[in-house]
Amino acid sequence: MAAPRNLTGDGGGKLVVKDEESAAASSSKRTKSERFPLSRWDFVVFFTVFLVFTTGLLCIYLTMPAAEYGKLKLPRTISDLRLLKDNLGSYASEYPARFILGYCSTYIFMQTFMIPGTIFMSLLAGALFGVVRGFVLVVLNATAGACSCFFLSKLVGRPLVCWLWPEKLRFFQAEIGKRRDKLLNYMLFLRITPTLPNLFINLSSPIVDIPFHVFFLATLVGLMPASYITVRAGLALGDLKSVKDLYDFKTLSVLFLIGSISIFPALLKRKRVYE
Template sequence: MAATRILINDNGRQWDEENAKEDSPTSKKQIGAKWEGRFPLSKWELAAAVSVFSLFVIGLLCVYSTMPAAEYGNIKLPRSISDLRILKDHLANYAKDYQAQFILGYCSTYIFMQTFMIPGTIFMSLLAGALFGVIRGLLLVVFNATSGASSCYFLSKLIGRPLVSWLWPEKLRFFQAEIAKRREKLLNYMLFLRITPTLPNTFINVASPIVDIPFHVFFFATLIGLIPASYITVRAGLALGDLKSVRDLYDFKTLAMLFLIGSVSILPTILKRKRTYE
C-alpha cells in the first residue's frame, strides 16, 4: 500500500497528498465538468428532492384550505409591477378582514418560494409594504426571508452539491476561494454579501452549506444583513403607483448606500489586515 505524504499549508493545517491533488488548479477546472451532458442528481437525490417538494406543497395546500373563501381567479403570483397593483387591490380588504389567516398564507407562500428558489419574492416584499406598512411589513419580510433561506440551506445540504456544481461551477469556485480567505472573520464577510448585491441571495443560500459555512453564521448574517435591502423594498411598496419596474428600486444612489453599509461590516477585517502587515 503506497504511503501518503503529509503536506503543510501556510496556516499550519495538514492534509494528505490525495486531497492536495483535489485542490489543485487542474482538479478545480473539473468541478462541474463531470456533470456536463447529464442531469447531476442521482435517483436517491431526485427522490429526496421530490419528497421534500411534495411535503411543502401539501403543507401549503393545508394552509390555503383553512383560509376563508376568496375570489381565487383574481389571485396569482405577480410577475410585474402592474400585476402587483392588481393583486394589492384584490387583497387589501381580505388582508384587513382576515389578518391572521392572510399572514399565515403569506408567510407559507414566501417561505415556499424562497426554499425552492422560485422567482418573485421581491414582489412579495413590495406587497408586504403596500398592505402592512413599513414596520410590520419589514418584520414580515425579514422573518420570511430568513426562514426561507434557512430552509433552502438545509435542502442544499441534503442534495445541493451536485446541482450547484452543475449550474454555477465558476461562481462556486470563486465563492469557495473567498470563504477560505476569510474564515477568521466569516460573519463580517457574510454580512457584506447579504447587504450588498455582490452575489445573488439565491446562490448564497444554496452554496453556503457546500463551502462549509456554519449555520449559525449563515443565520445571523441573513437575519441582520437582509434588513437594509428589505427596508428599501418594503418602503417602496407604500408607493406602488410611482414604480414602473423593479429596476427603479435599486438606482445608483440606493446601491451606493448599500455598499457603504456593507463596507462597515468588513471594516474590522480590513483594519486587522492592515495591523498585520505593519
C-alpha cells in the same frame, strides 16, 4: 479490384463497429450525466421535501376563508402587483391573522424552492401592512426561507450547484477559505451588497462549509437594508414603474457603503498584522 470490408464476419471490421458503438454509448452517457447532475436518489429526496411543503401549503389555503382564487396569482410585473394589492386589500383587513399565515407560508415556500417573485411579495408587504409590520414580516420570512433552502441544498444541492456555477463556486470557496477568521463580517458584506446573488449564497453556503449559525446571523441582519428599501417602495406602488427602479445608483451606493462598514473590522485587523 479491392476486396469488400468484412463487417459481419470475424474480421477487423466488426471490432471497429463495436468500438464505435461503445464510444457513442459512452459519449451519450456522459452527455446525460452533464444534463442531469442529480441522481435518482437526489430526485426522490427533493420530490419528497417538495411534496411535504406543498401539502402543508395546501392545508393552510384550504383552512382559510373563501376567496376569489381566480384573482389570486403570483405577480410578475408591477401592474400585476397593483391588481393583486387591490384584490387582497379588504381580505387582509378582514382576516389579518389567517392572511399573514398564508402570506408567510407562500413566501417561505417560494424562497425554499427558488421560485422567482419574492421581491414582489416584499413590495406587497409594504403596500398591505405598512413599513414596520411589512419590514418585520419580510426579514423573518426571507431568513426562514433562506435557511430552509440552506438545508435543502445540504441534502441534494452539491451536484446542482457544481453543475450550474462551477467557476463561481470555486471563487466563493477560495474567498471563504481566506476569511475564516472573520467569516461573519464577510457574509454580512455579501448579504448587504449585490456582490453575489442571494440564491447562489443560499445554495452554495452549506457546500463551502459555512456554519449554519454564521449563515443565519448574516442572513437575518444582512437582508435588513434591502428589505427596508423594498418594503418602503411598496407604499408607493403607483409611482413605481419597474423593479429596476428600486435599485438605482444611489441605492446601490448606500448598500455598498453599509456593506463596507461590516468588513471594516476585518480590514483594520489585516492592516495591523501587516504593520
